[in-house]
Amino acid sequence: MQWLREAPSAPDLTIATGIHAPVLYFGTDAALSPAPKTPHLKRIEAEAIHIIREAVAEAENPVMMYSVGKDSAVMLHLARKAFYPAPPPFQLLHVDTRWKFREMYLMREYVAEKSGMDLLVHINPEAIKKDINPFDHGSALHTDITKTQGLIQALDQHKFDVVFGGARRDEEKSRAKERIFSFRTDSHRWDPKNQRPELWSLYNTQKNRGESIRVFPLSNWTELDIWQYIYQESIPVVPLYFAKKRPVVIRNGMILMVDDHRFRLLPGEEIEEKVVRFRTLGCYPLTGAVESNAKNLPEIILELVNARVSERQGRAIDSDASASMEKKKQEGYF
Amino acid sequence: MPRTKKQSAAAYTQPRHAEPVTSLQAFLDLQQGQDLLRFITCGSVDDGKSTLIGRLLWEAQQLFDDQLISLQADSRKHGTQGNDIDFALLVDGLAAEREQGITIDVAYRFFSTARRKFIVADTPGHEQYTRNMATGASTADMAVILIDASKGVLTQTRRHAFIASLMGIRHVALAINKMDLVDFSADVFRDIKSAFETFAEPLGFESITAIPVSALRGDNITERSGRSPWYNGPTLLSHLETLSVSRVRIERPVFPVQWVNRPDANFRGFSGTVADGTVSVGDEIRVTASGQTAKVAEIVTMDGTLASAAAGDAVTLRLDREIDASRGDVISLSKQPLETTDQFEATLVWMHDDAGLTGRNYDIKLATQNASAAITQIKYRININTLSHDASKQLQLNDIAECNIATSKPLAFDTYNRSQVLGSFILIDRFTHATVAAGMIRHSLRRAQNVHKQALSIQRTDRELLSGHQGKVIWFTGLSGSGKSTLANALEVELHRQGKRTYILDGDNVRHGLNKDLGFTEADRVENIRRVAEVAKLMMDAGLIVITAFISPFRQEREMARELIGEDRFVEIYVNTPLAICEQRDVKGLYKKAREGLIPNMTGINSPYEAPDHPTFVADTHNTTKEALLAELTKLVGN
Numbered sequence: 001m002q003w004l005r006e007a008p009s010a011p012d013l014t015i016a017t018g019i020h021a022p023v024l025y026f027g028t029d030a031a032l033s034p035a036p037k038t039p040h041l042k043r044i045e046a047e048a049i050h051i052i053r054e055a056v057a058e059a060e061n062p063v064m065m066y067s068v069g070k071d072s073a074v075m076l077h078l079a080r081k082a083f084y085p086a087p088p089p090f091q092l093l094h095v096d097t098r099w100k101f102r103e104m105y106l107m108r109e110y111v112a113e114k115s116g117m118d119l120l121v122h123i124n125p126e127a128i129k130k131d132i133n134p135f136d137h138g139s140a141l142h143t144d145i146t147k148t149q150g151l152i153q154a155l156d157q158h159k160f161d162v163v164f165g166g167a168r169r170d171e172e173k174s175r176a177k178e179r180i181f182s183f184r185t186d187s188h189r190w191d192p193k194n195q196r197p198e199l200w201s202l203y204n205t206q207k208n209r210g211e212s213i214r215v216f217p218l219s220n221w222t223e224l225d226i227w228q229y230i231y232q233e234s235i236p237v238v239p240l241y242f243a244k245k246r247p248v249v250i251r252n253g254m255i256l257m258v259d260d261h262r263f264r265l266l267p268g269e270e271i272e273e274k275v276v277r278f279r280t281l282g283c284y285p286l287t288g289a290v291e292s293n294a295k296n297l298p299e300i301i302l303e304l305v306n307a308r309v310s311e312r313q314g315r316a317i318d319s320d321a322s323a324s325m326e327k328k329k330q331e332g333y334f
Numbered sequence: 335m336p337r338t339k340k341q342s343a344a345a346y347t348q349p350r351h352a353e354p355v356t357s358l359q360a361f362l363d364l365q366q367g368q369d370l371l372r373f374i375t376c377g378s379v380d381d382g383k384s385t386l387i388g389r390l391l392w393e394a395q396q397l398f399d400d401q402l403i404s405l406q407a408d409s410r411k412h413g414t415q416g417n418d419i420d421f422a423l424l425v426d427g428l429a430a431e432r433e434q435g436i437t438i439d440v441a442y443r444f445f446s447t448a449r450r451k452f453i454v455a456d457t458p459g460h461e462q463y464t465r466n467m468a469t470g471a472s473t474a475d476m477a478v479i480l481i482d483a484s485k486g487v488l489t490q491t492r493r494h495a496f497i498a499s500l501m502g503i504r505h506v507a508l509a510i511n512k513m514d515l516v517d518f519s520a521d522v523f524r525d526i527k528s529a530f531e532t533f534a535e536p537l538g539f540e541s542i543t544a545i546p547v548s549a550l551r552g553d554n555i556t557e558r559s560g561r562s563p564w565y566n567g568p569t570l571l572s573h574l575e576t577l578s579v580s581r582v583r584i585e586r587p588v589f590p591v592q593w594v595n596r597p598d599a600n601f602r603g604f605s606g607t608v609a610d611g612t613v614s615v616g617d618e619i620r621v622t623a624s625g626q627t628a629k630v631a632e633i634v635t636m637d638g639t640l641a642s643a644a645a646g647d648a649v650t651l652r653l654d655r656e657i658d659a660s661r662g663d664v665i666s667l668s669k670q671p672l673e674t675t676d677q678f679e680a681t682l683v684w685m686h687d688d689a690g691l692t693g694r695n696y697d698i699k700l701a702t703q704n705a706s707a708a709i710t711q712i713k714y715r716i717n718i719n720t721l722s723h724d725a726s727k728q729l730q731l732n733d734i735a736e737c738n739i740a741t742s743k744p745l746a747f748d749t750y751n752r753s754q755v756l757g758s759f760i761l762i763d764r765f766t767h768a769t770v771a772a773g774m775i776r777h778s779l780r781r782a783q784n785v786h787k788q789a790l791s792i793q794r795t796d797r798e799l800l801s802g803h804q805g806k807v808i809w810f811t812g813l814s815g816s817g818k819s820t821l822a823n824a825l826e827v828e829l830h831r832q833g834k835r836t837y838i839l840d841g842d843n844v845r846h847g848l849n850k851d852l853g854f855t856e857a858d859r860v861e862n863i864r865r866v867a868e869v870a871k872l873m874m875d876a877g878l879i880v881i882t883a884f885i886s887p888f889r890q891e892r893e894m895a896r897e898l899i900g901e902d903r904f905v906e907i908y909v910n911t912p913l914a915i916c917e918q919r920d921v922k923g924l925y926k927k928a929r930e931g932l933i934p935n936m937t938g939i940n941s942p943y944e945a946p947d948h949p950t951f952v953a954d955t956h957n958t959t960k961e962a963l964l965a966e967l968t969k970l971v972g973n
Contacts, residue, residue: 039369040451049648050607053592057661082648084636086597169442176441195439196769197465197685199472200758202699206767220453222444298358305361
């Protein structure tokens with residue numbers, strides 16, 4: 001826990017730029033003393049720890065995906081709990097697209113430094129060579145090459161056989177059907193019609209060489225559970241989740257943040273300042289903000305309790321085609 | 335007005351009755367004591383299950399505006415309801431399900447109210463998806479069984495109730511749906527209720543709560559309906575919010591070790607989740623397999639140490655002394671030791687297209703214990719529609735059957751009724767690694783289940799130090815007359831000369847004593863070899879080099895011996911002498927008698943011999959001299 005509380009005293013993490021200043025800031029909430037965990041949170045916390053231990057005990061070469069977002073933050077926190085006082089006995093893997101928000105890169109450096117764990121970063125070399133980006137190539141191609149193909153390259157290169165992911169069943173309807181221990185063929189494909197039955201808390205971790213298993217310890221968590229847990233456990237998250245005046249462009253009804261100089265304005269578009277926050281994080285040109293005044297964790301939780309729209313609404317990549325998440329997952333995406 | 339099955343979007347955009355929460359403190363106050371209820375919904379699409387779930391999600395404000403909009407778009411594309419919303423599309427998440435209009439797999443849905451959080455396992459209702467329903471039921475605290483009021487209790491209702499009870503669900507809410515189609519008739523409701531109660535009586539549910547609802551119109555879902563003034567019970571949601579599902583508390587602690595945590599030389603902890611009971615600091619614990627005991631010195635978590643840990647808590651135990659325990663060991667209190675068994679009766683739900691066969695070896699996972707297991711007998715198959723018992727030779731997909739299971743080593747266990755963790759297991763195919771079956775233990779088949787292994791001070795390694803060599807088992811296999819006994823005898827003479835401590839277990843000698851009750855049928859031969867393997871193991875434990883000379887014709891039993899004795903201590907010698915040569919030698923005159931029809935089960939003549947696939951050594955007595963073979967064998971044993 002110690003490293004979490006040291007957060008505000010890491011002064012070198014502020015970078016000023018022309019557009020806005022990404023800054024890590026875990027300020028005011030620490031002053032609150034959260035109530036004891038509810039029986040519900042205790043139950044899903046223990047379940048996740050059980051899952052993480054089970055997967056690591058039966059894995060040869062496990063790795064945890066670290067995508068810098070709130071779910072990753074919670075999953076990493078649970079992994080630390082599972083193996084305390086030892087550090088988690090695996091590496092973290094970030095599949096970078098080069099288009100994440102700058103605050104996310106700061107957060108990544110911070111976690112790499114504070115967690116004491118190895119953090120691998122993989123960027124698909126083809127994406128660098130061809131300068132794959134969301135503006136020229138569109139969200140589908142950009143996501144396939146930088147995320148799906150990038151992930152498969154990293155898994156093949158390191159021969160990871162068990163891969164933790166932070167996906168939740170409440171996010172999207174094909175995820176609602178996925179197992180906690182989700183089997184992948186040697187070409188990383190998911191076959192939704194041929195999943196292993198998963199009963200009680202007995203997980204079948206057996207596989208042949210080359211095959212792998214994606215493990216989702218947060219399967220039974222909801223977005224609200226995640227925020228309540230972050231609040232009660234004082235887990236640091238990227239400040240983009242908190243409302244602030246930010247430079248944005250409205251495009252097709254989505255509020256896009258102008259995070260760096262690579263942003264391309266269409267004719268007639270103008271950068272304006274709005275008080276916004278993000279419910280999910282990804283590549284900044286593909287991730288919509290929401291107008292909100294929730295500046296801290298209590299306000300986020302309240303906003304969520306009274307929410308009218310779902311979390312993935314701001315995600316451009318989910319709505320590309322019907323059943324698009326299922327299709328991407330079959331191809332190897334998380 | 336014709337009743338359309340699916341609800342239109344307009345009905346769902348009315349203001350919901352819940353008040354917005356205005357302060358975090360109010361919210362947290364609401365949340366304190368909020369627990370989790372996991373339930374399963376059973377019923378086919380025609381019963382209105384999707385509509386019911388859609389209604390519950392909506393009423394609990396868990397269906398968001400953008401989801402509703404995407405549902406409307408989906409409904410136009412795949413739905414069968416014109417411009418109306420098809421709620422089946424909300425729960426049928428896979429493309430194949432939406433295209434085919436059926437539910438194939440379990441989906442998990444989440445919603446919460448001020449009192450509780452809920453996880454709904456929405457499971458398909460058709461008979462061919464029995465395994466999926468069993469899967470969903472395995473983690474559920476209660477079941478909502480839907481009945482179409484216009485149809486009453488159907489075969490599938492009975493099937494759903496049976497599977498729910500089989501998987502240990504003790505509480506049922508009977509949602510008698512489409513009450514609007516029967517004009518909210520109290521008589522119809524009572525008839526269906528009592529028909530179900532009569533049928534379900536032998537299933538032993540603790541509570542059955544029948545509720546008259548219309549999922550479509552929202553009657554008695556969250557608010558009492560004015561159309562059923564005769565009904566005095568709870569609405570469906572208030573029943574779900576208040577039902578007490580606390581399981582029978584088992585005091586006896588069970589702690590399966592998941593992981594040994596040793597970050598450095600100073601810390602050694604055993605990590606796992608308490609399965610039953612409570613473990614406290616100061617308790618004297620016992621490792622079931624080895625019998626070793628120690629006291630709990632500390633219960634470690636990242637949030638600080640605990641005085642005690644209860645069922646469901648994921649913790650790390652530090653003990654007051656070094657004991658040898660690892661993943662797969664199960665810890666109990668030393669004054670309340672656990673039973674172990676290697677043979678038990680269990681109910682199996684077969685979950686794979688490949689048939690389940692008696693005698694075939696599978697991997698078994700029971701809590702954190704792994705072993706191999708075989709079905710020794712299929713006692714009967716249960717017809718899930720009539721509950722009658724049918725004879726069955728093998729298990730097909732979705733079969734539910736009562737079976738006897740034997741495992742390669744004793745496992746800590748309990749009955750499923752008492753302990754969900756120690757009483758449930760899965761069987762895994764050894765080649766494809768698919769999960770082929772789920773099982774629930776009914777009882778042990780061993781009378782010796784209360785004999786707990788003593789932790790002895792002198793171990794095999796100590797005895798081996800004294801002997802100056804390792805204990806081993808040299809297992810000769812081959813046809814009768816192939817030369818097993820001759821080679822075994824010569825090998826023992828040579829080893830004895832070298833000062834090694836040896837013993838021969840010979841087929842004929844053992845059959846005159848220990849195994850004189852056994853004949854030569856397939857079953858007796860299996861038992862013969864099992865006993866020999868057990869005796870050989872004990873003698874090896876005593877530090878001896880044990881030489882066995884048995885035909886041991888079946889691969890499976892030799893594999894059993896190999897597993898029992900341990901790969902590194904088991905030396906398999908295949909005495910490969912052609913049948914013609916053996917028959918020509920016919921030292922005991924057995925082949926002659928067999929050819930005359932006087933011996934019914936003579937290996938090689940009218941009973942099969944399965945040659946080893948990968949023996950440690952093949953002794954070719956036909957083309958190699960006895961001296962040369964002996965030299966090779968001596969070298970092999972010396973290593």
